[in-house]
Amino acid sequence: MINMVKKKEDMPEWVTVEIKNAKFEKPKSQSTTGYLLEIYEKDGKADAQLYEPVEDGRRIVTFDLPKNVKTSDLERGTVYEFTFESMKAPLSKKVTDYLKKEKDVEMDAIYQFNLKKLELLDVGADKAAPELEE
Numbered sequence: 001m002i003n004m005v006k007k008k009e010d011m012p013e014w015v016t017v018e019i020k021n022a023k024f025e026k027p028k029s030q031s032t033t034g035y036l037l038e039i040y041e042k043d044g045k046a047d048a049q050l051y052e053p054v055e056d057g058r059r060i061v062t063f064d065l066p067k068n069v070k071t072s073d074l075e076r077g078t079v080y081e082f083t084f085e086s087m088k089a090p091l092s093k094k095v096t097d098y099l100k101k102e103k104d105v106e107m108d109a110i111y112q113f114n115l116k117k118l119e120l121l122d123v124g125a126d127k128a129a130p131e132l133e134e
Contacts, residue, residue: 015095022089022110031083033121034059041071046115054086056111063115075120083117 011019034050037060044065053059063084065071089110091099099105 012098015098018092018095019110022091024087024089024110024112027085027087027114028055029083029085029116030054031081033079033081035079036074036076039071039074039076044071046071046074048080048082050082054111054113055088056109061111061113063113065115069115069118074118079121081119081121082115083119085114085116087112087114 032050032052034048037047037049039046044067046063046065048061048063050059050061054061063082089112091108091110096108099107
């Protein structure tokens with residue numbers, strides 16, 4: 001028997017269309033430190049925990065990695081300085097209201113983070129234990 005009932009989780013087409021066709025504003029470049037949580041080699045993406053929050057307050061972001069970054073060279077849990085572009089695509093009030101009322105999700109924009117450069121930081125190297133004097 002085929003179930004013809006729509007799943008409760010399904011989004012209406014008008015919401016899906018707006019989200020898929022969201023227009024991103026001009027990219028903003030920024031740098032901050034943090035560490036990698038997960039690396040998705042197949043997708044060319046990585047999740048990072050940042051020490052400073054991005055515009056919408058979150059500290060965990062998913063970066064789109066540049067083609068010149070070899071995922072095999074990346075280390076999870078190691079501190080990096082990330083230089084990236086963040087782009088924001090505001091959502092209409094209609095979609096924002098729908099997400100809040102029907103899905104209990106507070107979201108007024110979609111964000112995309114494109115990693116431009118990362119530099120491994122040698123944290124603690126300049127904080128060597130002081131020598132004790134006798």
